[in-house]
Amino acid sequence: MGFFEDCYLNMKSGISRAAEKTKKVLNISKIKIEMAERKNCINDKYKLIGKYVYDMHKGGEKFEIEDIADWLEEIDALSSSIEECEERLHRAQDKVCCHYCKYKNESGSKFCSNCGKKISFAKRGSKSSCENCENEENNEENVEIS
Ligand SMILES: [Zn+2]
Numbered sequence: 001m002g003f004f005e006d007c008y009l010n011m012k013s014g015i016s017r018a019a020e021k022t023k024k025v026l027n028i029s030k031i032k033i034e035m036a037e038r039k040n041c042i043n044d045k046y047k048l049i050g051k052y053v054y055d056m057h058k059g060g061e062k063f064e065i066e067d068i069a070d071w072l073e074e075i076d077a078l079s080s081s082i083e084e085c086e087e088r089l090h091r092a093q094d095k096v097c098c099h100y101c102k103y104k105n106e107s108g109s110k111f112c113s114n115c116g117k118k119i120s121f122a123k124r125g126s127k128s129s130c131e132n133c134e135n136e137e138n139n140e141e142n143v144e145i146s
Pocket of ligand 1: 098100101102103112113114115116117
């Protein structure tokens with residue numbers, strides 16, 4: 001059993017960059033769909049409220065804000081969950097946050113597109129210019145299979 005488990009783990013850790021990128025894109029579209037669904041939900045509530053108020057008016061009844069309190073609360077909850085989705089989306093898109101104005105810039109941005117200041121953010125996975133590191137990388141690549 002151990003052997004097969006090891007193989008499985010090796011396969012998992014050896015997941016290609018392309019597969020990871022695909023996973024990332026899928027995750028991003030999943031979040032976007034989630035956001036769109038919640039926005040639709042909010043629009044449905046708006047319609048319900050609108051129709052309710054109209055029907056009250058038509059029936060000559062007095063409209064009270066408490067009557068629609070539940071829907072208003074639901075809209076509030078949906079709005080904050082959309083904000084959470086936005087946060088997750090920014091993280092999934094690897095957006096770079098500006099240290100000066102907190103604006104979320106596209107990944108790999110060198111300057112903030114909001115305030116124009118330089119983004120002093122060492123991007124993960126970027127190639128180091130360190131000679132020692134490069135040598136190490138080369139050594140790894142040059143390992144010969146005996
Ligand atoms: Zn900025």
